[in-house]
Amino acid sequence: MPTASTGPTLPDSGFTDIRQDGWLARRVPAGLRPYVTLARLDRPIGTWLLLFPCWWSVALATPQPFRDWPALLWLMALFGIGAVLMRGAGCTVNDILDRKFDAMVERTRSRPIPSGQVSVRQALAFLVLQLLVSLLVLLQLGMTAIGLGVLSLALVFTYPLMKRITWWPQAFLGLTFNWGALMGWAAVQNDVGWPAVALYVTGIAWTLGYDTIYAHQDKEDDARIGVKSTALRLGDQSKIWIYGFYTLTYVGIGIAGRLAGLGGLFLPVLSLAALQLAWQVATWRPDDQGDCLEKFKSNRWFGWLVLAAILAGKI
Template sequence: MSEQLPAKHEMGLSNGQVADAVRGHWVDTWLPVAFRPYARLSRLERPIGWWLLLWPCLWSMTLAVATTDSSHHPDVLTILWYGVAFWLGAVVMRGAGCTYNDLVDHKIDGMVERTRSRPLPSKQVTRVHAWGWLVLQALIGLFVLLQFNSYTIWLGFASLAVVAIYPFMKRITHWPQLVLGLAFSWGGLVGWTAITGVLAPAPVLMYIACAVWTIGYDTIYAHQDKEDDVMIGVKSTALLFAENTKIWLSVFYGVMVILMACALVVSGVSWPAFVGLAAATVQMGWQIKRLDINNAAQCLALFRSNTQIGWILFAGLLASIWI
């Protein structure tokens, strides 16, 4: 299925389409027309968001299974169910986060060419209905969270404080990507505690590594909107780093690799995980080499390529379980 986005000048959209949405997606072809604006509020046509939210969960959970005493693990079927639960939680909580972000930013979105046709600024959905949709997604997320042990449940609730403040950060700091990283990487903690019931140095190191990784890939993403951001007066690391973005990406991705390696060493995981990390490092280097910060389409493509890092690291950790 094509993921070709429309050109920026294609603003004559029909059937409630959104300028920065993926064209020809099942949201626009299979869903009832009345539900499509809500699906777009949740960015269901753009799975990269929930993949990036899911990967820290799966990495951390797999690392815990690979490196801790199996007598303290849940049974295999329960672990598989946890994987499914993390997927469902990533989808609905990413959707809830996007809905909340749109509620906070609907006036800003109305001034940005890429986002002005989104459901709220284009009045496809009322704010009251958007809040209702947010609550429904949050309730599903709560159901998912309650499947885990009490330690993980309380740890999951703690993430809400970071999630709540994120949409406001672009108004006061050039580092909203840091706050996004702290929120998006929470799975690096709860994936481990879902298996072990307690935190340890390895998942904390993984959490910080994922947060730094998020700053890197979301800086690439933010370069799509830098002209509009300057006009509106909102901030981002893309504007802060500007022509030095490649240097900063090298720093963030480098720190991510070092911290992830430390997490693997501390946990005592076997060698395939390190092979996976080495391959992921090559992919990050390819991103930096390819990046043209003035090419919005390329920035989006490179941002999306970060799910490859997820698969590579996950494959290495899975191989470690068997070896």
């Protein structure tokens, strides 16, 4: 059995988004590279998608972010570190539970656990380490945010199981990935306000859109091994549904901004974000795995545009 220190030869995995020679992998010791891959540190898009609802909510809850910028930047830094750690922990849980499925899917069979680079016991130890450091970050926040952070673990540990029991695992990913919308507001206001609730519900629609695009990469393998997804459930109607999910995203973020009392510059900048979503769907090729991945990754730009809209609305 190969180990992390011996550097096994990986299977010929065809299409994959795992880069064995990526810039981050080249800069860490060989023995740590499988853990970099396990935590997806070499593919930060998932961290951005987890982080943006946190940042949106922090900015939305801060009454005068341009005057209180030191406190704003401090909270954004804490949530940034927390997003890296918790995204890594979530991916580790996912890969432990899905190791048999991953070995049968073209895109994922070269992941560290199914390829034998990391054992389940090593992955569990790595998971505990990530959770302990995450706890240290969480304790820097107020009690309401701490309580919400602890509750989020229930979602982190159950989401990977949903693809076995429902055609809508992307909805459960939305519940998990957008929890930061509640925590960000709580970190500033020490409560859970209606703007944060609106942002949380809206984030679920956003996730349904971008993760359905992502799931189209694996639809043939998923159908073969019996894994469920919205890509399989919606099939050829996926574009129409994603237009709907993204429309709800635009409207919902607008409602959250209205509830938070954002000013006149908010909606014009938010409309630029809406155009980014429209571009995604209009140019998306569902049967092109590479294009699915690129459109999924482009949601990073949507996240930045929404953050810019919220800050513009505070002027």
